[in-house]
Amino acid sequence: MSTLRESFTDQAVVCKHCKSFFRVAGSVNVSEKCPECGGELDAAGAFNLMFQTRIGVPKGDSDSNSGVKKSEGYLRPETAQGIFLNFQRLLRFNRGKLPFGIIQIGKAYRNEISPRKSLIRLREFTMGEAEVFVDPREKNNHPRFEDVKDRMLRLVLGEGEGGGEEEEKSVGEAVRSGIIVNEYLGYHIAKVGEFLERIGIPRDKLRFRQHLREEMAHYARDCWDAEFLSERYGWMEIVGVADRGDYDLSAHASFSNADMSVHAQADAQGEAEPAKLIPHVIEPSYGIDRIFYALLESSLYEEQVGKEKRKVLRLKSEMAPIKAAVFPLLNRDELKKKAREVFQKLRDASIFVEYDDSGSIGRRYRRQDEIGTPYCITIDYETLEDDTVTIRERDTMKQVRVAIAEVKDVLVKG
Template identity: 75%
Template sequence: MSNAKVDRREEIEELARRRGFLWQAFEIYGGVAGFYDYGPLGALLKRRIEAEWRRFYGIGEGFYEIEATTIGPRDVFKASGHLKSFSDMAVVCKDCKTFFRMDEAIDIDKRCPECGGELVDAGEFNLMFQTKIGVPKGESEQNNSTGYLRPETAQGIFIDFPRLLRFNRDKLPLGVIQIGKAYRNEISPRKSIIRLREFTMAEAEVFVDPGEKNKHPGFETVKEKVLRLVPAEGAQEEKSLEQAVKSGIIANQYLGYHVARVGEFLEGIGIPGDRLRFRQHRKDEMAHYARDCWDAEFFSNRYSWMEIVGVADRGDYDLSVHASFSNTDMCVHDGPEKIIPHVIEPSFGIDRIVYALLESSLYKEQVGKQKRKVLGFKNEIAPIKAAVFPLLNRDGLKEKAVEVFQALRDEAILVEYDDSGSIGRRYRRQDEIGTPYCITIDYDTLEDGTVTIRERDTMKQVRVPVAEIKEFIA
């Protein structure tokens, strides 16, 4: 059985569009770059990734989840540094007036990729979307009524820190998570869902006593894990987490622990370990708030290495600036001692993870004279858990199939029903959307109450009594 990975460039995007995973937003109006809609299967896939993430951090790490607003007043982003520093350099084409990010322009050799015209410096662009909160009453209120769509979910957590600390009975460490939309007015997004203007982030902010950063209580459980690391200076190397922290490549145990856990999460949902590495930011690419940052990068056949998660040591930057701008005490009081906690932040780009899963899951193989295309999702991630088919639409098979289909739905299992076309075609349809099991109702079902269950990857078929289907596919 051949198992050639698909690398034809358009193939993933074509399949994602045709099967209802991802659609260009506002398509009937010509679309707008940097905006995508999730179709029915895409939305299911995304929710399943988010559910695994919540399980991993919410239950696994014991972090609390909050839901902060997506719009914030100007003061917040003045304090956080985003007004001043959250920007990209742009160039513009002299002929067609199209704007490009400076770093893209370097890739494209300083000629316009649209018309071949000359590109010239266009200055710095802030990437936040600006809006108005309420109706400004006059000139002087213009500034006060200016708001911004959040460029990261993190700020909502920092601002609520005094309340969160009290909620946690004034104790560190304290982990808080959030999943939600964030917005960046990218200069020239052209890469499918890799660079979006509206996207979903899943972020954890872990507040820790700076004196305890080398005493993570869970470090022992992950220290043996071998990581593929690309330090800011030096070549790629494989090192155990323990060696990486001991030799100072990764600055401290807390940061290292979360780098390793990010790797566990990504492999856990089905991203192949051999297509993952951790790359440290160089000083000149580090965000304004970061002291150290490691990106989990996925190797894409289409886009090469791309960031899908960032793990940053934000130090005391955020709490310090908000304490000073808002005149609020953000310290933890430990007897006479006042501590400003440090923040370790794993920050996941959920849309990029969706893309990475689609690309790495898709494979093609020859079966007899037929070619089949398969999304080999893990069961936990697969949008549809099983499909139910009647072998034929007569002799009571259809009625029996509908009954089995309904019984599985009553057990809260997401199943699909399909009675159109040949069984072979129905299998191929489910393979292409990554459904792990297909259940066929045939004449034996009417006789002895068993069904045929066919497993997606092996294509093996087994007979299972109707009453045991639920257990089998769980």
């Protein structure tokens, strides 16, 4: 815990006048003025980001619990450490074989110096992390690397020739040239890019930036950030992909005397030495809140339709929380009854739909446009005659007539 505590720090400056603290990215520069009052800044040094707490009831705090020993504790600053602590159990689940990966989504907590920028910098946030344990001898032999080697990435190199410059390369070329240190890291960088584009973040707003030596995490052998170009905040990190080496398992083994080694299997060349080894870890770490923000910013549009402005959240169909909305054209009992029947039929088919009969049909369309609902289904008097409905597509606003029996298939195919 002491190593983890010492590593989770940020540089800070303090205003000599109003005493406000501010986080500093990179080297400390006190020549700038306080953004709050314009006062002179002073270096405050390293600021620990881990939230400290006490476990148990301190002695004397309660008559009924007097004598209970208090112990120091910390809220977790990342989700990964619980996975490392349980490594041997997880290894048994995988029958003692490498590689294997564990995925965890949960809350993490950091005592941020100056939380700001909406969902970008929070003290409580959601992370999705995968810890992929690999034989260090096999890091350049990923079994599915061929699937991603031709994927093109926008890369910003950290150090050396070309450092700081942006260039486009295939994953395979980046690994062959040593820009990305091994196939396992390259594979997961490629899959991060594929995922972000698949959910709806535009390719031209994504890049992968290699960490500079001075910003590299204490555990990392190499680290790349997937960055999103925000109209409000500029380039911002939304996913980190790191080669953590054997740092975590070796550190836990050193402090706890637990055996974190794996019996070596023969490698690709048939060599099984050494008899035991410490696995290396490749870690994609997703900032769920930041990805959510990036998706919303990328999807929200405003356009002129006639004399009014239409706000549209152009989420992909598979990302929309509500798949469709069902409306009666008019607030008439017979139309409302039929609309309720269609609504319930779709709910029974496990399609998340919403029913709305409040206000004009135009206002109902606009409400659904703003929350990203891809389809609106309208029940009218023609529906009562031939069991057909109107389906309106959100982005184009085009409408088609479809039989009620076919509505489910239309929505599923999306």
